[in-house]
Each structure stands twice: as C-alpha cells, then as structure tokens.
Amino acid sequence: MVRFLVCVFPILLMLSCNGAVSIESPELKNVFMGTNHLVIYWERNELIENSADFAGYNVYVYTDSIALLVDDGEDLNKFNSQIIQDTSFQADGVLQDSMYFVQVRTVNIENKVGGYNSNTPFLVGSPRPAFTVTLKLADESQPVNDSCAVRYSDGLIVVDSSMVDSIADMWVKVSGDTVRLVSPVSHPLYGSGARETMFVNVGPGDFSTISMVTTEPSSDQTDVAVGDIVIAKNEDGNYVKLYIDAVDIQNGAITILYAYQNISGFPYF
Numbered sequence: 001m002v003r004f005l006v007c008v009f010p011i012l013l014m015l016s017c018n019g020a021v022s023i024e025s026p027e028l029k030n031v032f033m034g035t036n037h038l039v040i041y042w043e044r045n046e047l048i049e050n051s052a053d054f055a056g057y058n059v060y061v062y063t064d065s066i067a068l069l070v071d072d073g074e075d076l077n078k079f080n081s082q083i084i085q086d087t088s089f090q091a092d093g094v095l096q097d098s099m100y101f102v103q104v105r106t107v108n109i110e111n112k113v114g115g116y117n118s119n120t121p122f123l124v125g126s127p128r129p130a131f132t133v134t135l136k137l138a139d140e141s142q143p144v145n146d147s148c149a150v151r152y153s154d155g156l157i158v159v160d161s162s163m164v165d166s167i168a169d170m171w172v173k174v175s176g177d178t179v180r181l182v183s184p185v186s187h188p189l190y191g192s193g194a195r196e197t198m199f200v201n202v203g204p205g206d207f208s209t210i211s212m213v214t215t216e217p218s219s220d221q222t223d224v225a226v227g228d229i230v231i232a233k234n235e236d237g238n239y240v241k242l243y244i245d246a247v248d249i250q251n252g253a254i255t256i257l258y259a260y261q262n263i264s265g266f267p268y269f
Contacts (some may be wrong), residue, residue: 020053023106025117026087030211031102031125033259033269037092038125042104044087053108056083061091065101068122073105073113083107096127097262126266130259131155132245137174137252140188148172149184152232152240152260163187163194169234170197172254179247179254181230183220196220196235205229207243207257213267224254237264 026048029041040059048054058078062068068076079091094100101122106114116122133155138145145160149168158167163184171182184194198217202210204227217233224230224244232240239261246255259269 020108020110020112021051022112023048023051023054023108023114025103025105025114026057027117028102028104028120028123031123031268032208032211033125033127035130036094036096036127037090038094038100038102038127039088039090040102040104040123041088048106051108053110055107055109055111056085057087057089058105058107058113059084059089059091060103060105061094062101062103063098065122065124068101068103068116071115073115076105076113094127096129099124099126099263099266125268126261126263128259128261128263128269129153130257132255132257133157134253134255135172137172137179137249137254139252140173140175143189145171145173150256152234152238152258153262160187161190163190164192166193166195169195169240170232174249174252177249178223179225179249180221180223181232181242186220197232199230199232201228201230203228207241207259210241211269213239238262239267239269241269 026042026045029043032039059080060076061079101124103116103122133150136147138148138160147157148160149158149163149171151167152169160171168184173180173182181199183197185191185196199219199222200215200217201222210229213231217231222230226244226247228244230242240258242256242258245257
C-alpha cells in the first residue's frame with residue numbers, strides 16, 4: 001500500500017523507504033536548572049502524538065549549539081536511554097559552570113529521528129548551586145549585628161561589620177514589622193567599600209517555576225514577606241533567585257532558599 005502526504009498535516013515531513021513518516025519535533029517550553037540536573041519541558045502537540053507513526057521523543061544535551069542544527073538527527077547522541085513518552089525529561093549528572101544546549105526531536109515507529117523544531121531549535125541551561133540560610137534580622141540601632149549578612153556564592157553567613165571588606169552580597173534588617181533585604185553598600189555604618197547588589201521583588205510564587213529573569217533588579221533594597229520571590233544581581237553580574245521561606249520577627253530570624261547562577265550575566269535558573 002502506498003501512503004501519501006497531505007498538505008493539511010504539515011508535521012508529516014517525509015516517507016521512509018518502507019512507509020513510516022518522519023515527524024516534526026515539538027516546540028520547547030523551558031528548562032529548569034537544579035544543582036546537578038536540568039529538567040526540559042516541551043509542548044504537547046496532538047498532531048504529533050496522534051500520528052500512527054509516532055513512537056516518542058529523544059532529548060539531546062550538548063555544549064555546542066551548532067552541532068544540534070542539523071536536519072538529520074541520526075548521528076546525534078541522545079541523552080535518554082529509552083524513548084520518552086512524556087513531555088518532560090530530567091537530565092542528571094550535568095556540571096555546574098557549564099552551559100548546555102538542549103533539544104528535543106521526535107522518533108517514529110521505525111526509530112527514525114525527526115528534524116529539529118525551527119521555532120525553538122534549542123534552549124540553554126546551566127546547573128547552579130542552591131542554598132538555604134537562616135539569617136538574623138539586623139537592628140540598625142545596634143553597632144554590630146551578628147549573622148545578618150550572606151555571601152551568595154557559598155552561603156557564608158557573616159557579621160554586618162565584615163561587609164566593609166567586600167565579603168557579603170546582602171544583609172537583612174527589621175524595622176517594626178517590616179523585613180527588608182538590603183545591598184551592603186547601603187549600610188549606614190559599613191557601606192563604604194562594601195559590595196553592591198540590586199533587587200526586585202516579583203511577589204509570591206513557586207520557587208521551582210521561576211526559570212528566568214523577567215524584570216531586571218534595580219533597587220538597592222526591597223521589603224519581603226513569607227512566600228515572596230526576589231531576583232537579585234550582585235556587582236559581579238550574577239543573578240540570584242531568593243525565596244522567603246520563613247520570617248520570625250519575634251526571634252529576629254529569616255530563612256531564605258536561594259539559587260545562585262554562577263555564570264555572570266546568565267539570566268536563567
């Protein structure tokens with residue numbers, strides 16, 4: 001039996017020698033970055049998945065984007081060991097400080113790999129460290145406040161007076177019932193020689209769903225409440241995603257979960 005292509009189904013691209021069609025690949029949605037893994041998400045497309053020749057998807061994770069821009073994907077090394085039936089995939093074992101380009105292609109019932117999606121050929125991601133820190137809330141009436149400042153790169157908690165030596169990226173203070181994240185350079189006593197960090201509070205949210213910077217940090221301080229997500233950028237150009245996990249004003253403490261993107265200028269998490 002001869003099988004024909006029909007123009008109203010643009011995803012059916014070509015016939016293989018014994019009849020199964022090669023199917024266009026889906027559009028990519030986003031990449032979530034963990035400490036040593038990437039989770040890739042793509043659009044579910046009924047025209048793709050309802051094809052009688054559709055078998056599933058392959059995921060490709062490369063450090064060279066050019067290598068992925070080939071029409072024939074047969075020579076590419078897939079990351080997955082088994083064909084994927086879902087519309088997401090977790091790539092484990094990737095390295096921090098490395099930038100990865102990820103791509104998804106369809107596979108048909110004869111194991112023929114489709115071409116890349118021209119709208120979203122690949123997405124880029126880089127694993128980043130994450131930390132949970134509990135800081136003391138500084139009272140500006142005190143000459144020195146212990147454990148109120150933090151260095152983003154390794155979660156080191158320090159006294160506010162050490163900020164004059166450019167040790168910390170942020171300190172936290174309380175005024176009445178208001179809790180605030182503040183740039184070290186804006187400290188009234190220890191700001192001279194301290195580091196500068198900018199903030200933007202994007203409001204309450206789910207830490208795992210914020211995967212990129214959508215609003216550039218531009219304020220030297222921001223008020224926060226439990227559940228808020230704040231995007232920061234330190235003076236080295238590194239972006240940080242902070243989630244306010246708990247605030248205990250009575251005991252003068254705040255707990256923050258944050259992801260530090262250790263590639264400067266890379267606005268993704």
